Every structure is written in C-alpha cells, then in structure tokens.
Amino acid sequence: xxxxxxxxxxxxxxxxxxxxxxxxxxxxxxxxxxxxxxxxxxxxxxxxxxxxxxxxxxxxxxxxxxxxxxxxxxxxxxxxxxxxxxxxxxxxxxxxxxxxxxxxxxxxxxxxxxx
Numbered sequence: 001x002x003x004x005x006x007x008x009x010x011x012x013x014x015x016x017x018x019x020x021x022x023x024x025x026x027x028x029x030x031x032x033x034x035x036x037x038x039x040x041x042x043x044x045x046x047x048x049x050x051x052x053x054x055x056x057x058x059x060x061x062x063x064x065x066x067x068x069x070x071x072x073x074x075x076x077x078x079x080x081x082x083x084x085x086x087x088x089x090x091x092x093x094x095x096x097x098x099x100x101x102x103x104x105x106x107x108x109x110x111x112x113x114x115x
Contacts (some may be wrong), residue, residue: 004112004113005077005078005112006102006104006111009074009075012074013095016067019066020067023059023060024056024059024063024079025059026055027060030047030052030067031056033045034048034052055092071083071085074084077104079104079105079107080104080107082105084101084104
C-alpha cells in the first residue's frame, strides 16, 4: 500500500528534525569536552577550548539552511505543488501524531488520502 502525502510529510519532518539536531552536535560535544576535561594541556582539549564556539555557530548556520531548504522543497502539496510553508503550516505541524493540517490551503486536496 502506498503512503499518503501526509505520512510522507511526517517522515520528512522527522528527518529534517534529526538533521537540524545533528548539525549542533559537534559544537555541543566540543563544548562539553572543553568544560569538563581535567587535562587542559592535551592537544584535543585545547582545540575544543579554542573552537567550540565556532563549531556551534557553524551548526546554527547549518540548522538555518537545512530548515529553510526543507520548507521550500520537501513540504509541497502533491496535487498543485503549492509550498505548504507559504500557508499557515510549518514543518513541525507534521511531527505530531495527529497533525493539524490535513487539507492543502491552496487547492483543498485531502493530504491524508492522496497517494
């Protein structure tokens, strides 16, 4: 049985959320090493102390681009190709078990029944 458009968008929203969280992981991990390491003279710890803010900033920029790209590309109506992010919909609306969005705000197609 084919997935409905709503199920595909829920799966895409979960992938986007994971990618957005993973983009911050290097900065958070190096910050934890910098804060919790007892040997500050070790080369890796010194690198983490010097670079954790830069990694966190780069992760934030990546988070912004992933979120923006996903809302422009991934969340479209299968019938009219309307970008759902232009309407009253954000990608996190698809992450709940019973999403508030069920119909396309542009053409009115039922996203829960459209293959």
